[in-house]
Amino acid sequence: xxxxxxxxxxxxxxxxxxxxxxxxxxxxxxxxxxxxxxxxxxxxxxxxxxxxxxxxxxxxxxxxxxxxxxxxxxxxxxxxxxxxxxxxxxxxxxxxxxxxxxxxxxxxxxxxxxxxxxxxxxxxx
Numbered sequence: 001x002x003x004x005x006x007x008x009x010x011x012x013x014x015x016x017x018x019x020x021x022x023x024x025x026x027x028x029x030x031x032x033x034x035x036x037x038x039x040x041x042x043x044x045x046x047x048x049x050x051x052x053x054x055x056x057x058x059x060x061x062x063x064x065x066x067x068x069x070x071x072x073x074x075x076x077x078x079x080x081x082x083x084x085x086x087x088x089x090x091x092x093x094x095x096x097x098x099x100x101x102x103x104x105x106x107x108x109x110x111x112x113x114x115x116x117x118x119x120x121x122x123x124x125x
Contacts (some may be wrong), residue, residue, distance in 0.1 A: 002079060016031075019070075055088075080103065
C-alpha cells in the first residue's frame with residue numbers, strides 16, 4: 001500500500017548519501033537518472049499489463065522496484081513487489097492494473113519530491 005504520509009514528506013535520501021559518500025553532485029546525477037528511467041520502466045510495465053503478459057510484467061516490476069528504495073519510498077517498492085510476485089505467480093492478476101494506476105499517480109508526487117530534493121542538493125554545489 002502507498003503510505004500517504006510519505007507523499008507529504010521530503011524524500012529520504014539517506015541511501016543515496018551513503019552510496020555517494022554524501023556527494024551532492026553524484027546524488028543529483030542519480031536523481032536525474034531516476035527521473036528519466038522510472039517513467040520508462042513503468043510504461044514498459046503498463047504495456048505488459050495491458051497485454052496480460054504476466055511474465056514480462058513481473059520482469060519489468062523487478063527492474064523498477066529498487067529505484068524507489070533509492071529515494072526512501074519503500075512503500076512504493078513494496079507495492080511494486082506485490083505486482084512482481086502476483087504477476088509471476090498468476091495470483092490476483094485482475095488487481096494489477098489498479099495497483100499500477102495507483103503507483104503511476106503517486107509517481108507524479110515522487111517526481112515533485114525529487115525536484116525539491118534536487119534543488120536542495122544544488123545549493124550545496
